[in-house]
Structures are given as C-alpha cells and as structure tokens.
C-alpha cells in the first residue's frame with residue numbers, strides 16, 4: 257500500500273515535472289520568436305529607397321573613378337538636430353530629458369569616422385498619445401501622417417517616443433515579449449526624421465543604427481531590395497546590402513550559431529554553398545547582441561555610403 261502510494265506520488269511528481277518542462281519549453285519557443293530591441297525599418301516601404309540608393313552608388317563610383325579625397329581629408333559636415341520629445345497629452349513634466357545629450361554623444365562617436373557631426377539645435381515637446389509601437393502598424397500610415405504633421409523640411413528631427421508599459425504578454429500558457437527600439441526609412445525623401453524609443457536613449461547601437469538607415473545603409477542581412485548575397489561574396493556589389501566589406505549575413509533567425517565571446521557565427525552554411533557564414537556580429541547594421549568586450553563598428557564601405565549620402569542633394573538641405 258505504502259509502496260503503491262509512493263509510486264503514485266512518484267508518477268504525479270513526474271507528470272508535474274513533465275508539465276513544468278513542457279510549459280517552460282512553450283515559453284522558450286514563444287520567446288525565441290520575439291523581436292526584442294528591434295529596428296522596425298523596412299527596406300521598401302517608402303518607395304524611393306531603391307532609386308535613391310542606386311543614385312548614391314553611382315555617385316560613389318564616380319568619386320572613385322575621379323580619385324577624390326579620402327574620408328579623413330574631407331571637410332566636416334555638421335547637421336543641426338531637432339529633438340521632438342513626444343509627451344502624452346495628460347502627462348506633466350518629464351523625467352528622461354537628461355539623457356538626450358548622451359544619445360547625441362553616442363551618435364557622434366560612431367559618425368566621426370565619416371567626418372560627420374550632429375548637435376542639438378532645437379528641442380520641441382510634441383503632445384501625442386502615440387507610442388513607438390503604434391507607428392509601424394499597417395503600412396506605417398500613422399508614422400507617415402505623424403511625420404507630415406510634425407517634420408521640418410530643412411532639419412533632421414529625432415523623435416523620442418514612449419514605449420508600451422507592458423512589454424510582455426501572457427497568452428495560451430506562454431509569454432510573448434517585444435520591444436521596438438526605433439526606425440527610419442532608408443535614404444528616403446518621404447520623411448525627414450528618425451524615430452527612437454525613450455527606452456534606448458542611452459543604447460550604444462539603436463540610435464546609430466537608425467541614423468545609418470537615414471544615411472543610406474541597409475541591414476547586413478538585407479535581401480528584399482536587391483536579392484540574396486552569396487556567402488562567397490561573388491555578387492556582393494549588386495545584392496544584399498550592396499556593400500562588399502560586410503559579408504553575407506543570414507539574419508537574426510540564425511543567432512543560435514553565434515558565439516558572442518568570439519564574436520563569430522560558427523558552423524552555419526546554406527545547403528547550396530559549402531562555405532560557412534561569417535557575418536559581422538558587432539556591426540551597427542546587423543541584428544545581433546553586443547559581443548563581449550568588443551564595440552560596434554561600421555565598415556569602411558559603410559562609412560563611404562554614409563558620407564556620400566551626406567554630401568548628396570538628398571541630404572544637403574539638412575546641413576548647417
């Protein structure tokens with residue numbers, strides 16, 4: 257009897273352990289689908305990204321043919337920034353404004369290699385009940401409408417939005433979490449702004465990443481606009497992010513292959529290519545987490561795109 261009881265108890269315990277394990281697994285499975293700290297930029301929503309990018313690549317080609325000056329000898333380009341601080345209509349006062357100068361410092365550190373500098377020229381408080389997650393709903397209609405209402409023509413605005421108070425939701429026995437860090441159209445004339453979550457004001461990557469988009473950079477794993485880049489890099493100039501010193505990147509779905517201590521993707525290849533992927537894990541335009549003891553960076557050719565975009569008539573109206 258005693259033995260039977262303890263067997264029953266044992267089985268009960270096992271069932272409970274199994275259930276717990278299953279629940280944990282469901283939760284893990286759901287969590288891996290999350291887009292934490294994600295940039296919501298899409299490569300073709302504004303409509304003019306492709307033609308503008310092609311224009312920039314032609315400019316770069318011409319500069320190279322003419323043997324124009326290297327980056328370091330080029331004059332400093334200064335962009336005044338307007339900060340659009342989004343405040344909810346009912347809210348009084350603000351607790352996070354102190355961090356804005358740090359945000360611009362982070363930006364300047366990254367863009368100094370292209371001899372580009374930003375400074376805060378104007379701060380406007382904009383009353384709106386929109387949160388950052390609302391802007392990308394649908395086909396970015398709310399974002400377009402907001403931009404039309406609030407953008408200035410001749411100054412880049414950095415909008416600072418609140419994020420959803422509740423970043424995780426429980427549903428069906430699992431938890432689903434998500435957070436948008438920011439976004440910007442890629443080298444588009446449709447808007448004159450970059451959007452950032454107040455959560456990421458002091459993040460070392462998000463603000464730089466979004467300004468990277470504004471100045472013509474695609475994600476390193478981009479494949480929608482110009483097609484897939486081969487791991488071999490054979491088609492690097494005309495596919496992926498159109499940049500040859502950023503190796504092919506399979507994207508954040510394959511993050512499990514990343515060793516963050518080595519800052520390398522290990523052992524992942526496509527079925528049709530016998531070469532391992534070796535994306536730049538610590539690149540500003542990738543989607544990976546920070547590598548241990550290694551800072552983020554742009555490649556020389558990414559800096560060339562940024563610089564060329566800044567010099568082009570797509571962006572000169574924003575210069576000082």
Ligand SMILES: [Zn+2]
Pocket residue numbers: 295296297465469475
């Ligand atoms: Zn992005």
